Amino acid sequence: MTKTAPKGMRDMLPEDAMARREVLETVEQAYRRYGFVPMETPAMEYMDTLRAKAGAEIEKQIFVLKDGELGLRFDLTVPLARVAANNAFAKPFKRYAFAPVWRYEEPQRGRFREFWQADVDIIGSKSMRCEAELLCAAYDALTALGFRDLKVLLNSRKILDALATKLDIENKKEAVFRLLDKIDKAGQEKVRAEMEEVIGAQKARELFAALGAKGDAKGRLTAAKKISEEGAKELEEIISLCPFGIEIDLELVRGLGYYTGPIFEIKGGEGIGSIAGGGRYDNLLGLYGQPDYAAGISLGVERIMTLIKERKAEAKKTYTKVLVANVKPEFYRNAMEIAAQLRAGGIAAETDLNGRNLRKQFDYANALGIRYVAIIGEREIKEKKVTLRDMESGKEKSISVEDAIKELEKC
Amino acid sequence: MTKTAPKGMRDMLPEDAMARREVLETVEQAYRRYGFVPMETPAMEYMDTLRAKAGAEIEKQIFVLKDGELGLRFDLTVPLARVAANNAFAKPFKRYAFAPVWRYEEPQRGRFREFWQADVDIIGSKSMRCEAELLCAAYDALTALGFRDLKVLLNSRKILDALATKLDIENKKEAVFRLLDKIDKAGQEKVRAEMEEVIGAQKARELFAALGAKGDAKGRLTAAKKISEEGAKELEEIISLCPFGIEIDLELVRGLGYYTGPIFEIKGGEGIGSIAGGGRYDNLLGLYGQPDYAAGISLGVERIMTLIKERKAEAKKTYTKVLVANVKPEFYRNAMEIAAQLRAGGIAAETDLNGRNLRKQFDYANALGIRYVAIIGEREIKEKKVTLRDMESGKEKSISVEDAIKELEKC
Numbered sequence: 129m130t131k132t133a134p135k136g137m138r139d140m141l142p143e144d145a146m147a148r149r150e151v152l153e154t155v156e157q158a159y160r161r162y163g164f165v166p167m168e169t170p171a172m173e174y175m176d177t178l179r180a181k182a183g184a185e186i187e188k189q190i191f192v193l194k195d196g197e198l199g200l201r202f203d204l205t206v207p208l209a210r211v212a213a214n215n216a217f218a219k220p221f222k223r224y225a226f227a228p229v230w231r232y233e234e235p236q237r238g239r240f241r242e243f244w245q246a247d248v249d250i251i252g253s254k255s256m257r258c259e260a261e262l263l264c265a266a267y268d269a270l271t272a273l274g275f276r277d278l279k280v281l282l283n284s285r286k287i288l289d290a291l292a293t294k295l296d297i298e299n300k301k302e303a304v305f306r307l308l309d310k311i312d313k314a315g316q317e318k319v320r321a322e323m324e325e326v327i328g329a330q331k332a333r334e335l336f337a338a339l340g341a342k343g344d345a346k347g348r349l350t351a352a353k354k355i356s357e358e359g360a361k362e363l364e365e366i367i368s369l370c371p372f373g374i375e376i377d378l379e380l381v382r383g384l385g386y387y388t389g390p391i392f393e394i395k396g397g398e399g400i401g402s403i404a405g406g407g408r409y410d411n412l413l414g415l416y417g418q419p420d421y422a423a424g425i426s427l428g429v430e431r432i433m434t435l436i437k438e439r440k441a442e443a444k445k446t447y448t449k450v451l452v453a454n455v456k457p458e459f460y461r462n463a464m465e466i467a468a469q470l471r472a473g474g475i476a477a478e479t480d481l482n483g484r485n486l487r488k489q490f491d492y493a494n495a496l497g498i499r500y501v502a503i504i505g506e507r508e509i510k511e512k513k514v515t516l517r518d519m520e521s522g523k524e525k526s527i528s529v530e531d532a533i534k535e536l537e538k539c
Numbered sequence: 540m541t542k543t544a545p546k547g548m549r550d551m552l553p554e555d556a557m558a559r560r561e562v563l564e565t566v567e568q569a570y571r572r573y574g575f576v577p578m579e580t581p582a583m584e585y586m587d588t589l590r591a592k593a594g595a596e597i598e599k600q601i602f603v604l605k606d607g608e609l610g611l612r613f614d615l616t617v618p619l620a621r622v623a624a625n626n627a628f629a630k631p632f633k634r635y636a637f638a639p640v641w642r643y644e645e646p647q648r649g650r651f652r653e654f655w656q657a658d659v660d661i662i663g664s665k666s667m668r669c670e671a672e673l674l675c676a677a678y679d680a681l682t683a684l685g686f687r688d689l690k691v692l693l694n695s696r697k698i699l700d701a702l703a704t705k706l707d708i709e710n711k712k713e714a715v716f717r718l719l720d721k722i723d724k725a726g727q728e729k730v731r732a733e734m735e736e737v738i739g740a741q742k743a744r745e746l747f748a749a750l751g752a753k754g755d756a757k758g759r760l761t762a763a764k765k766i767s768e769e770g771a772k773e774l775e776e777i778i779s780l781c782p783f784g785i786e787i788d789l790e791l792v793r794g795l796g797y798y799t800g801p802i803f804e805i806k807g808g809e810g811i812g813s814i815a816g817g818g819r820y821d822n823l824l825g826l827y828g829q830p831d832y833a834a835g836i837s838l839g840v841e842r843i844m845t846l847i848k849e850r851k852a853e854a855k856k857t858y859t860k861v862l863v864a865n866v867k868p869e870f871y872r873n874a875m876e877i878a879a880q881l882r883a884g885g886i887a888a889e890t891d892l893n894g895r896n897l898r899k900q901f902d903y904a905n906a907l908g909i910r911y912v913a914i915i916g917e918r919e920i921k922e923k924k925v926t927l928r929d930m931e932s933g934k935e936k937s938i939s940v941e942d943a944i945k946e947l948e949k950c
Contacts, residue, residue: 131588131625131828134609137581139622142634145577161882163859163889163909166556170548170653171582171611171639172602177542191583194603198545200582211550214542218906220892223553228582242581253893257871261892264875268882369872371879417542448574460668461780464675468782471572471679478574481631481672482664495629496574 136233136241143443147433148244151273152226155246155427158269159224162261164248167223169207171230172198180415181206181386189231191241200230204247205412205424212251213416219252226429238430249424251413256362259390259408260369262425266394266404267372273432274439277397280373282366283380285387285407286359287352291338294355297327302384304335309381312401339378348376362390386412392425396435403428403435446496448476449536452514453489455505463504466514466529470502473533477502493519499539502532547644547652554854558844559655562684563637566657566838569680570635573672575659578634580618582641583609591826592617592797600642602652611641615658616823616835623662624827630663637840649841660835662824667773670801670819671780673836677805677815678783684843685850688808691784693777694791696798696818697770698763702749705766708738713795715746720792723812750789759787773801797823803836807846814839814846857907859887860947863925864900866916874915877925877940881913884944888913904930910950913943 133139140148156166178190178199191200201207204225212221226246235241248265250258263280270278288308292301303326311319323332341351345367352360367374382391382405391407406425413420437443450470454463463479470477478498480489486503493501503515503524516532517524527535544550551559567577589601589610602611612618615636623632637657646652659676661669674691681689699719703712714737722730734743752762756778763771778785793802793816802818817836824831848854861881865874874890881888889909891900897914904912914926914935927943928935938946 131621133581134583134585137583139581139618140577140579141622141626142576142578145579148579149577160858161885161887163857163887163907165553165857166551166560167553168551168556168559170544170550171641172545172548172653174543174545192605194605194607196605198602207550210542211552215552218903222889222892230582242583250892255892255894257890257892257894260875261890264879369875371876446574446576447571464671464780465782468675474572476572476574478633479668479672481633481661481666481668483666483668492629498574 134241136235138240138242143445144433146444146447147437148429151429151432151436152244152246154272155269156224156226158272159248159265161268162222162265164222164224164265167208167211167225168227169201169204169211169225171200171228173201173207173210175199177210177416178202178206181209181412183384186231189233191230191232202231203229204245204426205249205409208247208249208251209413209416209422212420212422213413213418217251219420220258221251222248223251224248238434240430244429246427246429247424249422251420251422254410254421256365256390257369258421258423259362259366259392262406262423263366263370263374263392263394266425266427267370269427270394270396270403270432273436275396275403275435278372279375279395279397280370281377281380281393281395282363282374282390283376283378283392284352284356284359284363284390286362286389287356287378288381290356290359291335295327295331295334297331297335300327305381305384308339308379309383311379341378345374345376348378352376352378359389366390382407385409389423396432400435401431403431444497446476446498448478448496448498449539450475450477450500450502450516450532451489451493451498452477452479452502452504453486453493454480455486455503457483459504459506459509462509466502466504469529470533470536473530473537475533475536490519500536545652547646549651549653554856555844557855557858558848559840562840562843562847563655563657565683566680567635567637569683570659570676572679573633573676575633575635575676578619578622578636579638580612580615580622580636582611582639584612584618584621586610588621588827589613589617592620592823594795597642600644602641602643613642614640615656615837616660616820619658619660619662620824620827620833623831623833624824624829628662630831631669632662633659634662635659649845651841655840657838657840658835660833662833663831665821665832667776667801668780669832669834670773670777670803673817673834674777674781674785674803674805677836677838678781680838681805681807681814681843684847686807686814686846689783690786690806690808691781692788692791692804692806693774693785693801694787694789694803695763695767695770695774695801697773697800698767698789699792701767701770702746706738706742706745708742708746711738716792716795719750719790720794722790752789756785756787759789763787763789770800777801793818796820800834807842811846812842814842855908857887857909859889859907859909860950861886861911861913861927861943862889862891862900862904862909863913863915864897864904865891866897866914868894870915870917870920873920877913877915880940881944881947884941884948886944886947901930911947 387407388410389408394404396403408423452463452467467477501517798818800819805815807814819834863874863878878888912928
């Protein structure tokens with residue numbers, strides 16, 4: 129029998145599953161403070177729902193069910209667009225969704241066929257306040273996760289589109305955007321060479337001269353205004369609303385997506401790539417029969433998990449703070465009662481489920497990284513106390529359950 | 540274009556999604572206090588992994604992917620068994636998993652093709668302490684969800700199996716168990732009549748006489764001991780370890796599952812059916828190549844959500860406590876800053892993303908059930924205060940942000 133998870137998919141064993149849950153819980157708390165609410169949709173959609181947005185390239189990646197009528201979602205935006213187009217929500221409708229999506233791609237390091245997305249989107253407002261709120265909420269979430277020196281990059285599809293029109297390369301826009309999107313990975317030089325092949329040396333020079341505007345935000349805005357007054361003014365408004373520095377990067381493309389206005393990306397600090405990205409996509413909902421304004425930002429859950437794990441020396445193996453050990457099997461019920469009191473005081477506590485001797489119970493605590501053991505024997509029961517042992521130092525002290533709760537709360 | 544979720548599946552709009560998240564968060568907190576850790580596996584498994592446990596009936600219900608090699612999981616126990624058989628965890632291995640599963644069944648009221656399971660299981664101990672812990676943890680979780688008058692029912696497959704041997708009906712055991720399992724829905728009388736057809740009138744009488752032992756726990760245990768001394772002693776141990784009343788119900792079967800020892804069910808109080816169930820399944824892991832002891836309990840997430848929604852007059856539409864409204868658009872940035880201060884103080888706060896006038900901002904708060912509006916105008920900015928309006932009473936007061944946080948924390 130095949131004993132593994134399907135090709136390109138992963139089991140999240142407790143240490144990883146805990147890391148992912150902690151990331152998502154922190155992000156969820158941040159988003160809720162902004163008034164975003166959860167929405168959840170089935171893993172499957174009708175194929176025609178998926179096809180409406182997919183495009184040929186992504187359609188090939190859909191996991192199709194046997195009857196051919198249903199497929200697994202490849203992102204969380206399609207179901208959002210379907211639901212938003214078929215329900216009357218108070219506007220703006222602000223929802224978050226954290227869930228797995230599936231794409232049939234060749235598995236690579238760090239790329240899986242099942243992966244999680246964490247999206248927030250705002251439906252129903254054309255104001256740049258949305259973009260500012262999405263950036264603030266993601267920035268708060270990432271800060272709560274411990275990221276520092278975040279770098280926010282901003283551009284606009286309106287500027288890129290206007291430039292394509294100006295250079296008369298609209299018919300090659302897709303190839304051009306695709307190349308620009310590769311700069312981070314392939315490097316400026318290589319992309320410039322390929323760009324010359326696509327649009328010719330003269331236009332490539334003009335393109336990079338326009339996009340490569342150096343200098344401070346003000347200088348770049350001035351350059352951007354020459355390409356698209358409207359697009360640049362929108363960026364200016366977003367920058368004026370955000371309480372952190374934002375860099376204008378006219379080479380930012382954000383894939384081949386459906387973006388129509390501002391696009392943005394958050395980088396996780398020195399040497400760390402993009403950990404969040406999004407933009408405005410006002411045309412998508414129309415595909416589902418009810419046009420409306422829309423903007424969203426998506427966090428790279430996998431990338432964030434990897435970074436956090438690298439930062440922490442060791443992943444947590446448990447949430448448990450104390451093992452309530454019984455000196456003899458007949459004290460097990462007493463150990464259960466002490467554990468119940470600890471739990472009622474908010475302290476995660478375990479007891480010995482295997483009928484092991486005290487030494488073996490210590491071994492279990494050590495194996496799981498449970499730092500404290502509360503020992504329950506004859507004397508402890510008589511004195512209504514526990515012997516609290518710090519497994520790191522080996523020190524023990526006799527203490528009441530109430531005091532043990534106070535002590536364990538601190539660590 | 541099809542505008543709905545696939546047949547038999549549901550969109551969880553914010554009110555429902557929030558209810559489900561709140562149920563699962565509460566349960567997760569309770570389980571963590573017992574030292575259970577999360578484990579997550581892909582939605583898909585290889586078909587031979589699924590088939591190892593499925594049986595003909597469930598195999599028909601598997602959502603198969605187009606290539607025929609993969610299928611969507613129909614429960615969370617199969618992936619657990621596969622992973623546990625292929626990883627060396629410290630024992631006991633105690634994990635929880637909350638996730639959707641898929642079954643291709645004819646949709647009915649309250650039965651869906653995608654539904655959530657919330658499982659906790661303990662791998663690697665044959666002690667009845669596991670059963671006691673599973674019942675205690677589920678009892679705590681349900682109590683934290685607000686359930687009172689919970690009723691815990693207990694039986695053992697060892698008793699049912701011994702009785703089948705004693706009555707010499709082992710070859711009809713499946714049909715007999717299936718019938719017993721129907722008692723709650725079809726009633727005693729109907730099941731008795733059908734039982735007579737299956738095993739004859741004489742044996743049916745003996746069966747129901749043995750199972751129908753009335754009286755208190757002690758009396759039933761005595762009756763059970765006559766059938767299986769070992770099975771009954773195990774139940775006795777579980778009862779002695781649990782700090783709540785447990786009823787022995789010898790007619791309890793828990794489906795056609797793979798149970799090998801104690802089985803149990805928790806009912807949600809007067810007139811409410813089963814909301815949790817489980818048991819010991821020591822033979823399952825052997826199917827995946829590495830035999831081990833195992834026991835688990837599963838919460839009925841959908842049933843619990845329905846009950847909680849019925850209990851609450853109205854479902855929450857938001858987590859937001861206050862809308863920070865701007866009197867004029869030029870005060871929006873100030874409103875954002877006040878909102879940021881409120882959020883830093885743990886208060887979920889929204890601002891106006893659409894550029895609406897004050898009246899319309901009030902309407903939005905009312906539509907979402909946001910009770911408080913903090914108004915920001917010229918005077919408020921100058922005085923470094925906000926005007927906090929209670930939308931229910933219409934009363935307003937001028938107050939500092941710090942005091943607003945204190946006030947809003949209370950409600």
